[in-house]
Amino acid sequence: MICFTQISYAQDSSVLIWLTNNDEVKQEKLFLSSSSREIFLDSILTQKVAEGYLSAYWNQETKADTLFAVLDLGPKIKSVRIYSDNLPTRFNEGESKNERTYLEYSKWTQKILLQAENEGFPFASLELDSVKRDGESLIGSLVFDPGPRITWDSVKVEGQSRTSPKYLQNLSFLEIGKPFSQSKFEQATLLISCSPYFSLARNPELRFQQRKAQPVFTLRDRRANRLDGVIGILPNENEQGKVLITGQLDLELYHLGGKGRDIEVHWQRLNVETQSLSLGYRESFLFGSPLSARIGFNLLKQDTTFLNRNFELSFGYRPRPNLSLSFFTIREASDLISTFGFGEITELPDAADFRWNQYGFGLDWNTLDSPILPRSGWRFLTNFSAGNKRIIQNTAIPEEIYNSIDLNTAQYSVYGSIEKFINVNPSWGMWARSSFGWIENENLLTNDLFRLGGLKSIRGFNENFFYARSFGYLNFEQRLFFGEGSYLLAFVDGGIIQDPFSQISRDTAFSVGGGLNLDTGNGLFKFILGLGSSNEQPFSISYSRIHFGYVATF
Structure with missing residues (x-):
């Protein structure tokens, strides 16, 4: 199968027309730039390679304001027979067969690399060695190179935030000295982005040095502290035709010292003789543990009935x-x-x-x-x-x-x-x-x-x-x-x-x-x-x- 693609330019835009080998129009798309056109062409090539057309490539020719591109698919590889003697057994559990379709092979190798990067080997690689072609099949040996073992270094805080690195270290659950894990890094990013105290000013970074990975989070403090004074205007049930002014004060101070310490004070006057008071203090990561602790006191005086x-x-x-x-x-x-x-x-x-x-x-x-x-x-x-x-x-x-x-x-x-x-x-x-x-x-x-x-x-x-x-x-x-x-x-x-x-x-x-x-x-x-x-x-x-x-x- 050969696919023909024609791109015509109209000022700053590009038109993509898909043609089959019998010149019937298959699809027409408008691109706003040549870069978006190139991304689309790359996506087609990637898809065909994943289907087993390993030698697929684009032949391109530019004439005036038109780019002609022909996708040469080449032969299709339907199956891959793999021998993986040096692959650690933990990466091959539940996988007893040696022969797979090319799509199964691609998913299997991606799974191995994903597992490796979550067990401390983010630079692991896989290569096919001694490759032979047998009709529509490939035969070869899979060589696994784990690369250096990477462990977590301490979390680094950048940006305009008062957050202490120790607090962020506890919040991220990334333990110093433990094996690197990409999934745990993504989970830490989610936890930090959901914090009521701060937000991510830009995407987090990973810095690798001396077989250690240091996560870097650039933070921007949220305006989380609140001072709320509310006035209520209610009918005075004791004196007809008059109103009753009630009051409320809410003071909430969060993330004191950049360590996740919170203080809350709430006072409210509900009517002439009814008042309430609520006080609270919260400490995050008590004594370095994953536990938070809170102490609180509440008081309600209900007119002259009870306290x-x-x-x-x-x-x-x-x-x-x-x-x-x-x-x-x-x-x-x-x-x-x-x-x-x-x-x-x-x-x-x-x-x-x-x-x-x-x-x-x-x-x-x-x-x-x-x-x-x-x-x-x-x-x-x-x-x-x-x-x-x-x-x-x-x-x-x-x-x-x-x-x-x-x-x-x-x-x-x-x-x-x-x-x-x-x-x-x-x-x-x-x-x-x-x-x-x-x-x-x-x-x-x-x-x-x-x-x-x-x-x-x-x-x-x-x-x-x-x-x-x-x-x-x-x-x-x-x-x-x-x-x-x-x-x-x-x-x-x-x-x-x-x-x-x-x-x-x-x-x-x-x-x-x-x-x-x-x-x-x-x-x-x-x-x-x-x-x-x-x-x-x-x-x-x-x-x-x-x-x-x-x-x-x-």
Whole structure:
């Protein structure tokens, strides 16, 4: 078979016309440059060689503005008979046959070289020796040259980044002195590119010297630190016709000292007498191990009803680039604030004093394309905890009430969410999230329950508006982008909530709204308007929720 190719030039473009040997037109293509034409011709030649036409070549002749190219295929090699006496057995496991088609031979040799470069021999080579032709077959000996054995040297950091080489060494999982592996280098590149602390300023490099390979990563720090102050304007339920100003402060400092140390401070005033405080500290690669550690403290003062505090200690491990596991223990304490009128009750009130020691594990599977503003990918989060809850006797409550219940019981809790980002085109995207939770105990209390409502769960309601023993809700957003981090949004939220202490134990929440996320270069400006409906809140403009604020990034 002979293929004819004709390229005609029109100003800066090239036209490629495929012809068969009987001059029938097979295909016509337009090229914008001669270099793209040459790439296409090379791809044809490579394909034919892979099919067994080892002596294929192009005969080219230029006339005026036209290039004529004739592909001479030559004879086809259908099979290769190989003797590989010096090939290490580990490269030939599961391969008992000596004769293969040429395509099988090509794949087999590529597999050997790939295995070699992942076992410390990136310069390994294969050659056919004493080659003879027998009809449409080749007979020869395969000579394997492993080349020098290469081991990993220390990771080098370049660029405008405060990241310490020791931190990057731990993050990459490339161990000094271990055999070189191309696949591990690619995995390290993926891990580093997904970091929320920095991004790759250019493609990573490998520098080989004295039988060592030094990976070089040029980094650019992300603007990950955040200072967020939000003001909420809500209807004042205590004084009709007036509004209530609430506040929120979020301070997040990441990658302190370039070592993956994080500090978080979150404060929120939900209404006149309700406030919350959350503090956290995270240390990456604890004592040089692959484990991260986090300690946290959370406080919630619910008006004059109860005060919750919990102390958390957790350890995280990342076995794969997109998978993180965590193991944690939490000590939760809750105390009543006001016990007025409890002296005459005959059963345990909805809220009571308790201590809960829980132990659990979590999973985070993340394939998002960006840790800051993802446009596509999935993320799945879940955690499960179990432990013993002990109800504490309060002197303001009659003692006989406690005598009728089991004060020490097992308590279980499950929480999870799955979210999906869909990138339809550069100016249009969608986001969907489904979340669920469940808690179980024979002496369940109001101050045990999940808290839902607000910007981070079901919008269109006050923060922590709902109490829930079990819940499931869905968030859906349409986003119209007009910049890298700026977009208009329209959302619909809906969920089912079970609260055993409510008059109607099963509530259906629904909300709609819209807003704006504006990237100013030095931060993010947010404006969200939501309108929600539930058993306890009518669908009315007077109950709309407005949240706006500015998140400074530095």
